[in-house]
Amino acid sequence: MKINLKRIDEDYHFELKNERGHVTYIDSKAAVGGHDLAPSPMEYVLMGVAGCSSIDIISILKKQRQEITSYNVEVIGHREKVGDATPFQLIEVIVYLEGTIAPAKAKKAAQLSFEKYCSVSKTLEPTATIAFKVVVNKEEV
Structure with missing residues (x-):
């Protein structure tokens, strides 16, 4: 790469x-000193978490023949000063799904992504806690 x-x-x-x-x-x-014409590098890190986990979650649910009619993710990064840098300490992810989806399957798909498959999350794991919630048809599971 x-x-x-x-x-x-x-x-x-x-x-x-x-x-x-x-x-x-x-x-x-x-x-x-920038011009705010594009996302910052740290915003791209959060976008990477959102994109990587979403590919995993949707792939897992498709294999289980779950029908997703709407899929959205919100990612919130919390940073703390460490020396001269401000790395992420906590990254909160909320996955919103709608459709004919078994809530337990959605939660398991997210768990598999964040704990096993998502390379971005696994890369960040040594330095940042990644916490996730899953909301299916407007109800947290």
């Missing part, structure tokens, strides 16, 4: 491209 980064302006706006040619951008908030 390889990513190339190219600086776009004189500050912190960057273009990133993967080996398959997909392009995205990173910037920083104006408060720290």
